[in-house]
Amino acid sequence: MAGINHLEANEVAKRLLTWYVQNKRDLPWRRTKDPYQIWVSEVMLQQTRVESVIPYWNRFMERFPTVESLAVAPEEEVLKMWEGLGYYSRARNLQAAVREVNEKYGGRVPDSLPDMCSLPGVGPYTSGAVLSIAYNVSVPAVDGNVFRVLSRIFLIEDDVSKPAARKKFEGIAEFLIPPGEASDFNQALMEFGARICIPKHPRCETCPVQSLCRGYREGVQDRLPVKGKKKPPRPLDIATAIVWQRDRVLITRRPPEGLLAGMWEFPSCDVSDGNRHEAELTRFFQGKWDVGLQVKSHFANLQHTFSHLHWNVQAYTCEAEAEKIPETDSVKWVTTRELTQFAMPVVHQKLAKSLDGLL
DNA sequence: TACTCGTGGAT
DNA sequence: TATCCAAGAGT
The missing domain is CATH 1.10.340.30 (Hypothetical protein; domain 2)
Incomplete structure (x- = not known):
């Protein structure tokens, strides 16, 4: 040796x-x-x-x-x-x-x-x-x-x-x-x-x-040991919609590959391009379900750092026509109690926790 | 090879 | 507060 x-x-x-x-x-x-x-x-x-x-x-x-x-x-x-x-x-x-x-x-x-x-x-x-x-x-x-x-x-x-x-x-x-x-x-x-x-x-x-x-x-x-330095996490702006229909809130499942694969979250979209959050969320719902979205009010601002990403999450309470958003394998309307049965990333768990006060 | 992929605790 | 980083693997 x-x-x-x-x-x-x-x-x-x-x-x-x-x-x-x-x-x-x-x-x-x-x-x-x-x-x-x-x-x-x-x-x-x-x-x-x-x-x-x-x-x-x-x-x-x-x-x-x-x-x-x-x-x-x-x-x-x-x-x-x-x-x-x-x-x-x-x-x-x-x-x-x-x-x-x-x-x-x-x-x-x-x-x-x-x-x-x-x-x-x-x-x-x-x-x-x-x-x-x-x-x-x-x-x-x-x-x-x-x-x-x-x-x-x-x-x-x-x-x-x-x-x-x-x-x-x-x-x-x-x-x-x-x-x-x-x-x-x-x-x-x-x-x-x-x-x-x-x-x-x-x-x-x-x-x-x-x-x-x-x-x-x-x-x-x-x-020792000699180790190369890591790059700082890249910032990413996220807009998140808290959509209520009576006592139920809308959650969607992330794709089976990539970041937080298969985890459930409140519908979110990347707004890093600097567009207005309301416009981006409205476009997101229009494209995904062909349904109008009314952004009611700002709900929360959360920061979350991953290994290589830094999310700045702006969450809004919204309204939409629930009948036009049917449940599928990756779309659910759930009560806050049922929410606990779905695996969610920590940053969305924090949002979920603060929802209790909304009911 | 360099980048992606989470989270919480230690310093 | 910012940085590092902890019994790594997949692409």
Whole structure:
């Protein structure tokens, strides 16, 4: 292995493993060896904090405890269970993958890398994580923690935001795995990164591998890993119509692909071109349902920032001829009570919450 | 390769 | 307050 000898590797691995066994957190998905349940946890944990995932995973396991229970569930119910977690294509891909496992593999989660990796939503990290953690297969599972930990210990200055860096880190991570210890060791790398070798101000004073850490020795641990800077979110102006008909309000379902795919929302349109919101909303309803829309009053102004977008949402209370807007698979008239049954993005949940005062 | 795709918490 | 960013994958 490039610049790392066996003695060094063995010592680093041994100390991380020992530290993990003595210090690991009691997380709910660590109480099971069920590959499906571990898989679900890994998907939920993608780009998401442990504390956020715990209640979602507990509810999800209660409702969908097995591959088959998730495979046969209505997609809308799965999405509702995922509401608030973000990256909703994870839920759609997970169910598609589980259905594939149910049919092609008789309901047993694959224990081979090619099979696992071919499933939708299962990439190089998740496939390695499930195989190693659930089946103890000796494959690497390189996530953001592992990039950070290895880049510091071995002083690697490759830009980890570039896909090319992954190969090098996977090679080292695999090289480090003590024979027969893939499950604990891969989790040790991640747990260590989450608790000791943290992004800012790493706790080097209490670090079990301090004496072996090249980054610490050179005093550069705070500048690792090397990572390209993100672009700021692009601003987007949105106009939203709160359309009432007696005690019911109009909601529509977003398209099955793209931002917030399949989520329900109050009818909205992009008004970033600077046109007047009333005119744009009226045109939107005219084009979609061939119905007139009366914008009554400004209702709320909400800001919401996504990874790459910044929404400025202006919501208006409106009136329209409800008879001309029939319900379909993607159009519903619902009471505020029924609203809670539909998966909505957080920004529209906030609008929904403030609707109660309107009735 | 670079961009898309959410959310809430830490600094 | 602004920025970063957390157990990534798809295109």
